[in-house]
Amino acid sequence: MGYIVKRVAVLGATGSIGRQTLEVIDALPGHFSVIGLAGGRNTALLAEQIEKFQPRFVFHQETKTPPPTTAEYEFLSMEDIARHPEIDLVVVATSGKWGLRPTLAAVQAGKQVALANKESLVMAGELITQEAKRNGAQIRPVDSEHSAIWQCLEGESSKPSKIILTASGGPFRHYSLAELAKVTPEQALQHPSWRMGNKVTIDSATLMNKGLEVIEARWLFDMHFDNIKVLIHPQSIVHSMVEFADGSVKAQLGKPDMRLPIQYALSYPERLANPHLPQLDWADIKELNFEPPDFDSFPCLKIAIEAGKKRGTYPAALCGADEIAVQQFLAGKIKFTAIPELVERTLDEHKAISHPDLEEIMAADDWAREKVMQLAAGDKS
C-alpha cells in the first residue's frame, strides 16, 4: 500500500461489528488510522467515537447532521466517505440494504473493502463483484464463515472443489415443526454461541442466515451452488472448511469472536498479535460435533439457495421479505414458522428482472417488503 498506517473508514460504527472494529483498531496502535466514521441511531456513542478517533470525515445516518463534539471534521455522505481518495480500506458494517450504495461506491473506487454487510453480496452480488473486478477492488469478508474460507484458500493456486459452510444450527436445531410453531421471540433471541444483533439472531434460528451466506459464498469465491455445502456444527469452533481436488480439506478454527475475522480483514495478509483476542484452549475442547442440516424443519435454507440460483432480483426480494417477516415475528404478530411461509409466498409472486442495476435491486426489495405486509395482514383478517 505504501502507507505504514492504513487509513480506514468504518461505516456502521455504532453497530455491533462497527464497535468491535474500533476495539480491534484501538488494540493495535500504530497500524490503523480512523479517517472516516458513519454511525446510525446511537448519536451519543457516535459522538464519543468521534472524540476518541478524531476522524476527518463523518456521516450520521439518523439526523443527517453532525453530532455535537469538539472535534473538527467534514460531513460527507457514506458513499463519499467510501470513495474518498484518502481512505485505503472501507469497513462496511452498516446493516441491511443501507450497505449496498457505500459498498458499490467503495468497490468502484478500487478500495479494499472489509465487508460485514450481508445484503451487499446477497442482493447485488453480480453487480458488486463485477465492479470490484473492473476497478481492482478487493472484497475482504468479515463474516466468520467467509473469513474462514478466505483464510483456507490463501496461497492455494487451485480453486476448491467444495466449500463447507458450518452453522451452529441455532437454538432449535432438534425441534419438530410443531415445536417450532410455538417458539417465542424471547427464545429465538438466545443464540447458543454468538452475540449478534436481533435480526441476525433470528436469521440464525431459521437458518435463513446460512442460506444468505451460501449466496454470499457463491459470489465471493465464484463457486457453483452445488459445490457449496452446509454442515451443522453446534460448537461454532470450526468456522468453515474448503475441500480440494485431491481430497484435502482445510478448516479454520477459533473461539466464536467476531474480532478475529474483523482483524484479519484489516491486517491481511499479515497476522497481528492482539492480546484481547481469545485463543482456543484444547484442554477445554473434548469434541467437535457435526450433523447435516434439517431442510424440512428449516425451509429458509432451501428457499434462500433457490432464490440465489434463480439470480436476478430474486435474492433482493428474499432479503426484503425476510427482514419484514422477522420484524413481524419479533413484534409478536406472526409465528416463527410463518417466516419461511411468508418469504416463500412473496418469492412465488415476484416478477424478477435479470442482471438488475442498483435501482432495480432496491425496487425489488421495496416491493417484497410491501408484499409481506399485505400477506401477513391478509392472513390475519
Place this chain on the structure above:
Amino acid sequence: MGYIVKRVAVLGATGSIGRQTLEVIDALPGHFSVIGLAGGRNTALLAEQIEKFQPRFVFHQETKTPPPTTAEYEFLSMEDIARHPEIDLVVVATSGKWGLRPTLAAVQAGKQVALANKESLVMAGELITQEAKRNGAQIRPVDSEHSAIWQCLEGESSKPSKIILTASGGPFRHYSLAELAKVTPEQALQHPSWRMGNKVTIDSATLMNKGLEVIEARWLFDMHFDNIKVLIHPQSIVHSMVEFADGSVKAQLGKPDMRLPIQYALSYPERLANPHLPQLDWADIKELNFEPPDFDSFPCLKIAIEAGKKRGTYPAALCGADEIAVQQFLAGKIKFTAIPELVERTLDEHKAISHPDLEEIMAADDWAREKVMQLAAGDKS
C-alpha cells in the same frame, strides 16, 4: 522446473510409502516420469516396478546387483541417483538410517525432496536443513502431520505461534502402566486408523513416533520445542493444526490415507484430481474427539522431546536405541513398557557430540544399538 513432466526418483520403492508413491504417479498420467528407482529386500517387486516404469537409474539395496529384468538401466548408488542432474524430485522413502545419506545428497544437489524418512530430520535435522538452505533445496514433508502443517502454512506471511501435532494415541491410549506391561506384539501391531510398517506401528503405540515427529517439526518449520504441542485425536481425521498470533487456527483434514500427503509433495503447489484418493464424507463424521496426551503412561513422548532439545547426537542415539528396543519387543524378548526404559537408560549413558557430522551421527546410532542390546541382555541374566 521448466519441465512439463516432473522427473522423479523413488528411493525405497518397494516399501509401503514407495509403493503408494508409484500408485499415485500411475494414477496421474502425464505429470511425472519415474527416472530412478531404489528398492530393498523385495527383489521380485522391484523387478516388476522396473518393467513397468522403465527407470533410467536403479539401485537394489539387498543384492547390490541389478535385478533380472528386460529393461535397460544404469545401476547407481542411492546417493548418485539422489543427486543426478536429470532428476527434479527425490522421494526418500527408505526406512531408518538408510535414508540419511541419500537425503543429504539430494539436498546438497538442490533437489525438491519429498521426505518420508523420519530419521533424516530426527537424527540429522541441523545438518540437513542447513545444507538444504545453502543449496536451495526444498524439503517437502510426506508424513501426514507435517504435510498438514505445510498445507496450513502455505500462503501465510507470518510464522505460526504454535504447531499442534495430532496423534491417534495408538491402540492403548487409555491403558494403565500395569496394563501396558502385558501388551503383546500382536496387540500392538493393530493400529486403529493407519496402515503402516511394523516399526512405525509400535512407535505409534508407544507415542515414540509422535516424539520423533515433534523433532522433525522443529527442523522443518524452525519452531521452538515449547511451541510444538501434541494433541490426541483418535479418529485421525484432523492431521495437524497451526495457530497464529491473532488466535486463528488452521487445520488440514482428510481420510487417513498416505497417498494424499505423498501426492501433495509430488504435485505442490498444484492440487491434482485423483479419483483413487478418498474424500471425507461428512455424513459419516458425527464427532471429532481431542484429549491431551498421557505423558506418564507413554514416557517415550517426553524422552524423545528431551533428546530433541539436547540436540547434538542425542536424537541419533534415540533413534538407534528405539529401533533395537522395538525389535526386541517384537521378538518377544522384552515387555512393551521396557521400550522407554531401555531407550532412556541408553540416552542417560550417551556421551553426546555437538553439531555432529554425518559420520558422528551414524556412530551415535551404532553405539546406541549396541548399548540397548547390552542393557537388554543384562536385564535378562
